[in-house]
Amino acid sequence: xxxxxxxxxxxxxxxxxxxxxxxxxxxxxxxxxxxxxxxxxxxxxxxxxxxxxxxxxxxxxxxxxxxxxxxxxxxxxxxxxxxxxxxxxxxxxxxxxxxxxxxxxxxxxxxxxxxxxxxxxxxxxxxxxxxxxxxxxxxxxxxxxxxxxxxxxxxxxxxxxxxxxxxxxxxxxxxxxxxxxxxxxxxxxxxxxxxxxxxxxxxxxxxxxxxxxxxxxxxxxxxxxxxxxxxxxxxxxxxxxxxxxxxxxxxxxxxxxxxxxxxxxxxxxxxxxxxxxxxxxxxxxxxxxxxxxxxxxxxxxxxxxxxxxxxxxxxxxxxxxxxxxxxxxxxxxxxxxxxxxxxxxxxxxxxxxxxxxxxxxxxxxx
Numbered sequence: 001x002x003x004x005x006x007x008x009x010x011x012x013x014x015x016x017x018x019x020x021x022x023x024x025x026x027x028x029x030x031x032x033x034x035x036x037x038x039x040x041x042x043x044x045x046x047x048x049x050x051x052x053x054x055x056x057x058x059x060x061x062x063x064x065x066x067x068x069x070x071x072x073x074x075x076x077x078x079x080x081x082x083x084x085x086x087x088x089x090x091x092x093x094x095x096x097x098x099x100x101x102x103x104x105x106x107x108x109x110x111x112x113x114x115x116x117x118x119x120x121x122x123x124x125x126x127x128x129x130x131x132x133x134x135x136x137x138x139x140x141x142x143x144x145x146x147x148x149x150x151x152x153x154x155x156x157x158x159x160x161x162x163x164x165x166x167x168x169x170x171x172x173x174x175x176x177x178x179x180x181x182x183x184x185x186x187x188x189x190x191x192x193x194x195x196x197x198x199x200x201x202x203x204x205x206x207x208x209x210x211x212x213x214x215x216x217x218x219x220x221x222x223x224x225x226x227x228x229x230x231x232x233x234x235x236x237x238x239x240x241x242x243x244x245x246x247x248x249x250x251x252x253x254x255x256x257x258x259x260x261x262x263x264x265x266x267x268x269x270x271x272x273x274x275x276x277x278x279x280x281x282x283x284x285x286x287x288x289x290x291x292x293x294x295x296x297x298x299x300x301x302x303x304x305x306x307x308x309x310x311x312x313x314x315x316x317x318x319x320x321x322x323x324x325x326x327x328x329x330x331x332x333x334x335x336x337x338x339x340x341x342x343x344x345x346x347x348x349x350x351x352x353x354x355x356x357x358x359x360x361x362x363x364x365x366x
Contacts, residue, residue: 012317013127018118027330030068032353033332037168037195038302039224039277040349042268043259047225050262051364054254062254065090065245071257073144074264075232078202079217086237087207089244092251094231095121101160101233102129103246105188110159113150117143117337119192131159135337140297141190141307143170147181154185161185161291164192166199169332171299173199176206183210186309188239191215197222197274198281199300211236219256221262221276262265277302277348285345287358292363305332312358313365314341321364327357 004012025033033040058127072085080232081087091097096215100119106112115136126133134153138361139146150161161182166173183189193215196202214235220226230252233243258264263269275337284304288296293311296304308315319331332343 009130010128013130015124021330022065028326031326031328032349032356033132033328033347034347034353034357035328036190036226036351037221037222037300037301037347038226040347041224041272041273041276041327041355043224044263044266046262046266046269047259050258051255052318057254060254060259061106062250062252063230064250065247065252065325068252070267071252071261074261075217075234077232078264078267079202079234081204081207081234087234087265089233089247089253090190091231091233091239091247092253092256093229094192094216094220094249095230096251097218097231098125098267100243100247101188101190101216102126102131103237104243106131106159109157111155111157113153113158113161115145115150115163115167115174115333117167117169117332118162119164119194120336123336132157133168135156137337138172145172145178147178150182151358153187154187158185160189160190161187162190162192165203166195166300168195168301169303169330169338169343170256170297170305171301171303172297173201173300176203177199179203179213180206180210183213187212189213194218194221195301197270198278198302200278201300202350207234207236211238214239219260219263222270222277223260224270224273225259225263226258227260230256230260276351280354282353283346283351284354284358286346287354290359293365294361303345303347305343307342308344309340309342311365315344317359318342318364319344322357325360327353327360329357 025031045080066131069085072088075088076084101127106129110131111134112126113134216233219230222322274294285296288294295307332338333341
């Protein structure tokens with residue numbers, strides 16, 4: 001007997017998120033992970049010590065985000081909003097933050113504008129919440145957008161506009177002016193700043209002027225703490241109140257909290273890693289630009305996406321060759337918004353990683 005009749009509409013609309021690459025890398029530690037936009041530099045000693053100090057407290061519930069003024073205050077200081085702890089709420093990674101936003105603001109039949117190509121959880125969650133994801137297409141091959149690309153898709157059913165800034169997987173960054181225009185619409189505007197440290201162009205200063213704006217962040221990228229699962233949302237306190245009404249209580253564990261506070265108390269560690277990654281991003285971009293048939297997409301993030309349209313080899317072939325030499329990169333063959341076997345993406349690892357990948361690609365193309 002089939003059990004499908006017991007499923008909710010959300011479960012039927014959902015699909016399992018692809019994580020086989022993470023499984024592969026945990027089981028093959030010799031592989032260099034250049035496919036998930038993680039930081040390949042290990043956490044600082046202060047973070048390790050803070051986690052160790054909490055091990056004797058694992059028998060207690062963690063403090064809830066709604067009352068955790070210390071962590072929220074440090075987050076406020078970090079993004080340049082001192083004294084505004086009540087403008088923050090926290091999630092178990094940015095994945096949960098996305099769920100929280102959809103639970104708080106999306107009803108069946110709503111429309112959500114999402115730039116293509118996109119970070120796939122946004123479109124996946126749209127289906128689960130019985131909303132419609134409306135694709136916003138770029139205006140050129142470098143994945144740039146103008147205001148009309150968004151505004152032409154706005155209808156009376158538009159409930160949310162999602163802007164990833166910089167965007168994953170291509171690395172483009174929309175202008176502050178474009179975001180400001182989008183905020184004039186009668187809907188929620190979510191600005192995903194998961195990679196903003198690598199662009200060095202945050203827009204938290206715009207929040208007070210735009211009460212319908214929500215900015216999200218993660219500790220998985222520039223913070224280098226993907227394993228602790230921590231993300232946060234910033235918005236005016238009324239919107240934060242709505243999000244907290246649907247947020248799972250005590251959703252941030254004590255180890256994640258301790259790691260976050262220790263890292264926020266050592267911002268120079270984040271800055272040093274970010275500077276190295278920005279330099280190596282340019283190093284990789286310049287090298288790929290000289291390779292026959294390959295076109296690197298300009299990036300403001302910690303990765304470079306590469307277009308193989310004019311290459312004698314497909315993205316799948318190059319991706320496979322690198323993996324055979326223990327470098328895992330991210331393949332986007334025939335993905336949403338990325339047609340054909342043209343695109344793959346390289347996360348910026350250490351400088352040694354970039355030198356090795358460049359040499360392998362030159363060797364393969366030759």
